[in-house]
Amino acid sequence: MAMSRRDFEILNHTADVGIIARGTDMKEVFANAARGMFSIITRLDDIAESLHTDIGLTAPDEEGLLVAWLNELIYLFDTENIIFKRFVITELDSTHLKARAYGDRVDSTKHRLKIGIKAATYHMLKIEKNGGCQAQVLFDI
Amino acid sequence: MTAPWRDVVRKIDDYRWEIPTGYKPGMVVPGLIFANEDMLHHIWEEQAIQQVANVAFLPGIIGHSLAMPDIHWGYGFPIGGVAGIRVDDGVVSPGGVGFDINCGVRLLRTNLTGEEVKPLIEKLINELYDNVPSGLGSTGKLRVSQGELDTVVVKGSRWAVEKGYGEAEDIAVTEESGAIEGANPDKVSAKAKKRGIPQLGTLGSGNHFLEVEVVDKIYDHDTARAMGINSTGQVLVLIHTGSRGFGHQVCSDYVALLGDAVKRYGINLPDRQLACAPIKSAEGQDYLAAMACAANYAWTNRQCITHWVRESFIKVLGKSRRQLGLEQIYDVTHNIAKIEQHRVNGQEYTLCVHRKGATRALPAGHPALPPVYQDIGQPILIPGDMGRCSYIAVGTETAMKETFGSTCHGAGRLQSRAAAKRSLRGIDIARSLAARGITVKAGSMASLAEEASEAYKDVSDVVDITHNAGISLKVARAVPIGVIKG
Numbered sequence: 217m218a219m220s221r222r223d224f225e226i227l228n229h230t231a232d233v234g235i236i237a238r239g240t241d242m243k244e245v246f247a248n249a250a251r252g253m254f255s256i257i258t259r260l261d262d263i264a265e266s267l268h269t270d271i272g273l274t275a276p277d278e279e280g281l282l283v284a285w286l287n288e289l290i291y292l293f294d295t296e297n298i299i300f301k302r303f304v305i306t307e308l309d310s311t312h313l314k315a316r317a318y319g320d321r322v323d324s325t326k327h328r329l330k331i332g333i334k335a336a337t338y339h340m341l342k343i344e345k346n347g348g349c350q351a352q353v354l355f356d357i
Numbered sequence: 358m359t360a361p362w363r364d365v366v367r368k369i370d371d372y373r374w375e376i377p378t379g380y381k382p383g384m385v386v387p388g389l390i391f392a393n394e395d396m397l398h399h400i401w402e403e404q405a406i407q408q409v410a411n412v413a414f415l416p417g418i419i420g421h422s423l424a425m426p427d428i429h430w431g432y433g434f435p436i437g438g439v440a441g442i443r444v445d446d447g448v449v450s451p452g453g454v455g456f457d458i459n460c461g462v463r464l465l466r467t468n469l470t471g472e473e474v475k476p477l478i479e480k481l482i483n484e485l486y487d488n489v490p491s492g493l494g495s496t497g498k499l500r501v502s503q504g505e506l507d508t509v510v511v512k513g514s515r516w517a518v519e520k521g522y523g524e525a526e527d528i529a530v531t532e533e534s535g536a537i538e539g540a541n542p543d544k545v546s547a548k549a550k551k552r553g554i555p556q557l558g559t560l561g562s563g564n565h566f567l568e569v570e571v572v573d574k575i576y577d578h579d580t581a582r583a584m585g586i587n588s589t590g591q592v593l594v595l596i597h598t599g600s601r602g603f604g605h606q607v608c609s610d611y612v613a614l615l616g617d618a619v620k621r622y623g624i625n626l627p628d629r630q631l632a633c634a635p636i637k638s639a640e641g642q643d644y645l646a647a648m649a650c651a652a653n654y655a656w657t658n659r660q661c662i663t664h665w666v667r668e669s670f671i672k673v674l675g676k677s678r679r680q681l682g683l684e685q686i687y688d689v690t691h692n693i694a695k696i697e698q699h700r701v702n703g704q705e706y707t708l709c710v711h712r713k714g715a716t717r718a719l720p721a722g723h724p725a726l727p728p729v730y731q732d733i734g735q736p737i738l739i740p741g742d743m744g745r746c747s748y749i750a751v752g753t754e755t756a757m758k759e760t761f762g763s764t765c766h767g768a769g770r771l772q773s774r775a776a777a778k779r780s781l782r783g784i785d786i787a788r789s790l791a792a793r794g795i796t797v798k799a800g801s802m803a804s805l806a807e808e809a810s811e812a813y814k815d816v817s818d819v820v821d822i823t824h825n826a827g828i829s830l831k832v833a834r835a836v837p838i839g840v841i842k843g
Contacts, residue, residue: 287609294602295551332493334456334605339432349581353695356432356456
């Protein structure tokens with residue numbers, strides 16, 4: 217797996233949209249997956265880092281943890297109106313995660329929202345560790 | 358053209374194609390797709406046939422794993438998928454309902470003609486746009502506390518009518534009378550409630566819309582009259598929305614919870630998104646209680662929007678509610694799991710019928726129908742897309758025999774949202790719709806492009822198949838003159 221490729225890329229599927237996130241380790245993959253997801257919602261260049269939120273999660277396995285992580289961020293976007301653009305994963309193993317997410321509150325005069333994401337799904341979810349790491353996640357939009 | 362699907366599906370007639378159980382080891386029942394040959398190419402390419410086969414793995418599934426002609430690739434279940442699963446020994450799967458629980462359609466009729474409304478359509482669409490909160494991140498005009506939300510999700514439409522949003526007559530012509538039984542707010546997470554509170558009474562974004570339309574074709578005059586559709590030119594209003602973030606969170610929560618249950622109960626699944634639990638287990642019952650809350654939230658949502666539609670018409674047209682008509686024809690859900698009685702191979706079963714992107718289609722005389730529709734069968738509301746048309750149909754005995762009383766729900770996507778956006782520009786779409794006499798107001802031009810006609814199968818092709826197969830019969834067709842998109 218060539219790690220020189222982009223941190224994430226967007227996949228298009230008939231009904232919906234997904235991402236492939238890459239990294240040298242799973243912490244980077246989790247961070248890049250979140251960045252990829254928010255890049256679907258809006259242009260990340262327009263987002264300031266005016267606030268941060270600490271997130272702690274547990275799940276039964278690594279795949280479940282990735283879905284839970286992305287769904288937690290969607291929940292925060294939906295309820296707190298925060299767009300996140302940078303993520304520091306401080307702790308990660310296959311069942312628990314601690315992270316700090318940096319971003320800004322949605323301001324319709326500054327941010328143009330493109331697509332709403334209902335949820336991250338398990339469908340065709342893939343985590344590969346082969347030298348580097350990568351994950352594929354599809355979203356329901 | 359090569360057609361690899363020919364080796365997989367067996368033609369029954371021009372509209373029915375069977376996937377034998379031998380296709381994938383683990384299928385409990387065969388699959389049955391309602392489609393024509395042209396559609397099968399596309400269905401195969403996007404692997405929706407695989408998904409129909411995967412659903413056939415679910416414990417307790419009976420008859421066929423069904424797909425309506427608007428089938429397209431979904432999560433776990435395909436969109437357009439229907440499964441009847443025995444309550445006694447079967448499972449319930451949140452993926453068989455979808456993230457937008459009780460996404461559905463409500464149709465209102467008016468005493469107005471297109472000629473009367475067209476000169477005012479811009480004003481009307483602007484008024485509707487101001488009155489019905491829509492778009493990504495929009496919040497509602499309703500302010501409910503968490504305690505009040507718990508009442509909303511138990512009472513459904515009735516809550517809205519008691520608060521002055523709409524009329525008791527609306528409830529009589531809403532599927533399940535606007536509230537499914539067994540709703541228990543204790544089974545809904547605090548997160549779902551937090552997402553739900555600000556979004557109650559909003560149209561949302563994505564494929565949700567509100568449309569002012571004109572009847573342009575009547576196929577069955579007697580049946581149309583029974584629904585209050587008397588002639589071509591009559592103006593109707595269609596509302597298409599669901600349970601918003603509340604439903605999305607309920608689905609996410611239970612896919613995760615039931616993912617654990619799958620392991621505990623030793624259920625073998627080909628796709629983790631099909632996560633499920635025995636209907637009679639605590640986990641299965643909890644999901645059904647939470648799903649009912651989301652369904653009731655969605656009915657409340659459409660009920661409140663109905664009220665604002667009436668207010669907008671009264672203001673712009675300068676007529677009274679009685680003069681305008683604006684009575685509800687019907688309200689259907691097309692993302693739901695319901696406990697129903699069905700006869701399969703001569704035997705009565707209590708089934709949990711999953712309809713994901715499929716509409717209930719009860720025949721005349723069915724006890725679940727209100728008196729007004731006892732003689733004609735259940736009205737079925739099939740929205741097309743912005744630029745084309747929508748259909749009104751009725752349910753049939755054939756649907757009861759073959760599809761657990763189900764039919765199609767809409768057009769079904771052909772293009773990804775991103776592909777549609779790349780190839781079509783929102784501004785051009787607004788112009789070309791305007792040239793055809795359709796006024797559009799959308800939260801964003803990108804969302805307009807995603808939902809353009811070119812991204813969808815022609816709803817007429819879909820409805821013709823269900824009509825010719827006999828699982829629902831066409832009654833009337835309507836074309837849009839004004840649309841609000843989130």
